[in-house]
Amino acid sequence: MEQMALHVLAILNQPSADAPPHTPGAAPFAFADAAEPHLSVMDLGVTRGDGIFESISVGHGHAQALEHHLRRFASSAAKLDLPAPDLDAWREAILAAIVELEPGAESWVKTVLTRGVEGDGRPTGWVYAAHTSDFSQARTTGVRVVTLDRGYRHDVEQTSPWLLAGAKTLSYAVNRSVLREAHRRDADDVIFVSSDGFVLEGPTSSVVFRRGDRLLTPGTGLGILDGTTQANVFRYAESLGFTTGFELVTPDQLRSADAAWLVSSVRLAAPVRALDGAPFPVDAALTAGINEYLLALTD
Amino acid sequence: MEQMALHVLAILNQPSADAPPHTPGAAPFAFADAAEPHLSVMDLGVTRGDGIFESISVGHGHAQALEHHLRRFASSAAKLDLPAPDLDAWREAILAAIVELEPGAESWVKTVLTRGVEGDGRPTGWVYAAHTSDFSQARTTGVRVVTLDRGYRHDVEQTSPWLLAGAKTLSYAVNRSVLREAHRRDADDVIFVSSDGFVLEGPTSSVVFRRGDRLLTPGTGLGILDGTTQANVFRYAESLGFTTGFELVTPDQLRSADAAWLVSSVRLAAPVRALDGAPFPVDAALTAGINEYLLALTD
Structure with missing residues (x-):
């Protein structure tokens, strides 16, 4: 993918330390083309809405209230009995996605954790970053x-x-x-x-x-x-x-x-x-x- | 994909006659490898659970209560203000998926219609067929x-x-x-x-x-x-x-x-x-x- 993209997708290899990685030994996250498909039709995130998210504002390159959002992400995961998100891995992916995004006055980052494909035992996790609409x-x-x-x-x-x-x-x-x-x-x-x-x-x-x-x-x-x-x-x-x-x-x-x-x-x-x-x-x-x-x- | 598969995925080109097709002039549906990713992380089906589904039993190759399921699918779409599913296209994809599936005493078909990628205006639709667990x-x-x-x-x-x-x-x-x-x-x-x-x-x-x-x-x-x-x-x-x-x-x-x-x-x-x-x-x-x-x- 090009650097300084208008939107950025980072897919986590191991969204939770309590579940196996998708690719053993791979990097904590990998950038991917957000315009391409990346999710299975069997992912419980789509078949059952079985997952959680956060939307984080990015002002002048700074993720705002990041730790509060990460705590709430973990709290939502606990309420759904999802494997606890590895907040260090998520923070790293969030910060990297922001760096990758073309600078702008206002951007936002969405983090999504799903229960993954039914029976697979590995949650799905990604970070999506884009510029903010004019509000x-x-x-x-x-x-x-x-x-x-x-x-x-x-x-x-x-x-x-x-x-x-x-x-x-x-x-x-x-x-x-x-x-x-x-x-x-x-x-x-x-x-x-x-x-x-x-x-x-x-x-x-x-x-x-x-x-x-x-x-x-x-x-x-x-x-x-x-x-x-x-x-x-x-x-x-x-x-x-x-x-x-x-x-x-x-x-x-x-x-x-x-x-x-x-x-x-x-x-x-x-x-x-x-x-x-x-x-x-x-x-x-x-x-x-x-x-x-x-x-x-x-x- | 192989014929007589253990699970079958058919993706609709135009899930609703009220919205544009994904590929103008393409066939009403196309088989795809269910093990591969086919959904965008921006699909409202996953980001907002914004879509509907039906699960249909298939006994000895016959889709059971198919018309009742299709009516309920359309009724759910109306409740969500989704574009009305083109029931003829869905029926065709359902019946074709059943034919494609390796015969078995009991199978099931899932139909899913989502609002699609935000802002795109084209709903996402697929039919997934597989054998039934032992109940x-x-x-x-x-x-x-x-x-x-x-x-x-x-x-x-x-x-x-x-x-x-x-x-x-x-x-x-x-x-x-x-x-x-x-x-x-x-x-x-x-x-x-x-x-x-x-x-x-x-x-x-x-x-x-x-x-x-x-x-x-x-x-x-x-x-x-x-x-x-x-x-x-x-x-x-x-x-x-x-x-x-x-x-x-x-x-x-x-x-x-x-x-x-x-x-x-x-x-x-x-x-x-x-x-x-x-x-x-x-x-x-x-x-x-x-x-x-x-x-x-x-x-």
């Missing part, structure tokens, strides 16, 4: 959001861990389906609500909202992801003198917030400008500050 | 089953169609996870229970139970699959003089049934021999009759 409009003007039932109670992670709520799995058909429902409702994105009426997260983002000098998020243990970007947004807000914390809220309570954002690794902070068809206040100054901070992160 | 023990001795919360209310298909309950999607990580939970509980399989306490289905099967001369199943509209095998079991039972019907039951009500089965296309009817750790009555004669009937089906 400037979502980051400034904001997004129109609708609330949609997630179907699960807010305590499902405790009562029914086999539902894998809180793991970042490849079984994301619902996370895509709700975006189509949002578009049918003339909106851009979604906030999931638990079946017992609490605000959870977006399909690919965390919910953050402001009440006066407090920045809040629903928190963990609700069958939602431990937000890497949300953690960085809180760090920034604290540096400005905000207090930060967790608060379980209903959609009605969210509606009375002073501002709200969907925050995620690649799109960063997208202010909510409409909620269920009604205008929602955008805090333009704080939004700009958050996104500048996130873009400048070097770790 | 004789499950079909006679039976399976030990545990009930597990599915997290959703029984009416979620009506209230929240974006959750895709009732579609046979590639996002099956939970359907795999519950089997691991069953094994931890010293059981073989699972019956899902709705969050409001009703028996639903197995992760890859329908639930059928007997009360005297009635054969019953929870029915449709509960966010569960329209069972192709369950329909055939009912047809057989009616030929014996049973009445058949739908009944919404709790696990406690199921426990008082005279017999129960998990029925599915490939494993066929597996009698429940234990439910949540307690012995459950097996109707050996009816079980044998059902499985003989299912094995002998020619359409």
Whole structure:
């Protein structure tokens, strides 16, 4: 493959130290042409959505919140009883893919670990890196959001861990389906609500909202992801003198917030400008500050 | 590839008439080596579990309940807003794959349709055929089953169609996870229970139970699959003089049934021999009759 590629694929030889390598003695990873096929139709990643992923932002060549993403990757693997990812091998492949990618202001890296071909016993793992789409409009003007039932109670992670709520799995058909429902409702994105009426997260983002000098998020243990970007947004807000914390809220309570954002690794902070068809206040100054901070992160 | 193969892969050129072909003017499908990679790491089937499938039993060279499976395939596609599968093309590829497969008493065919590579606009479709594992023990001795919360209310298909309950999607990580939970509980399989306490289905099967001369199943509209095998079991039972019907039951009500089965296309009817750790009555004669009937089906 050419150097300085527009997208880069690195395939891991041994995604987990707990499972055999694909090629004994081979290098930890090998670059491959992302335009060519590399997966078996028998890979459980596709036949059962049986695997996990992370999406990591790369700002000016720096993988952001890399260690938080790697910890969450390992946590998702544990929830799915997958062989534990060899984080050193993954980190090496991620950093190498970033070096290989043609430099740009904003890129992203996706890591995927699947259970591999059924019966084979070797998980499949790859790192895919590419340039980021232009999200400037979502980051400034904001997004129109609708609330949609997630179907699960807010305590499902405790009562029914086999539902894998809180793991970042490849079984994301619902996370895509709700975006189509949002578009049918003339909106851009979604906030999931638990079946017992609490605000959870977006399909690919965390919910953050402001009440006066407090920045809040629903928190963990609700069958939602431990937000890497949300953690960085809180760090920034604290540096400005905000207090930060967790608060379980209903959609009605969210509606009375002073501002709200969907925050995620690649799109960063997208202010909510409409909620269920009604205008929602955008805090333009704080939004700009958050996104500048996130873009400048070097770790 | 060799003729009379132990497994066969046929890749469709144009899985839907509503989307462009992969190669204009090419044959409707092409055989390919199933042992080689054929999927992109950017295929939404793997990155988002964004696709659908069917598993079809092949008895003595006959695809069983083929038209029912094709209808359900199209119904799943509609629930996911996928381009409608061209059922004539799929049927042709299925029948050709069966001919290509080395003859055996029992085989199965899997059809998979994914949304394809993101932004490409062409869905990915393939047919995979192979010989069936030996399920004789499950079909006679039976399976030990545990009930597990599915997290959703029984009416979620009506209230929240974006959750895709009732579609046979590639996002099956939970359907795999519950089997691991069953094994931890010293059981073989699972019956899902709705969050409001009703028996639903197995992760890859329908639930059928007997009360005297009635054969019953929870029915449709509960966010569960329209069972192709369950329909055939009912047809057989009616030929014996049973009445058949739908009944919404709790696990406690199921426990008082005279017999129960998990029925599915490939494993066929597996009698429940234990439910949540307690012995459950097996109707050996009816079980044998059902499985003989299912094995002998020619359409």
